[in-house]
Amino acid sequence: MSVKEEIHAQIVGALAGAKFPIETPEALLGAFPDGAETTCKSGDVELKAGDAGKVLTADDFPFKSAKEVADVIVDRAGL
Template sequence: MSVKADIHSQILGGLANATFPIKTPEELLAAFPAGADTKCKSGDCEVTAGEAGKLLKPEDFPFKNAKQIADILVERAGL
């Protein structure tokens, strides 16, 4: 599995129990199991939800599902 696919999968897993829509960055961080400290790791690549959240823009919200969040984050992270 590629780093991109692995991180994407981990984001989906981390948001498996999230309630949608997610309307704010604060709601998004709260949806992750360990909040901003939730880590996704693949090979030498490691990122926390807090770091990944910096890639989002106000106009990205609201999110309707976890796939939408994962797609944007891996794309903007350049994975």
């Protein structure tokens, strides 16, 4: 599994219990188990949920699924 695939899977897993749609960045952070401190790791790559705010825009919302969140984050994070 590539770093991108591993991080993607971890994001989807972290949001498994979230209620969708998620309408705001604050609601998205609140959906992660440890909020902004939720960390996904693969090899030397570490990505915190709080860092997602740097790559997401208001136009990205609402998110309809955990897969959609993960798709956008890993794509924009340049993994």
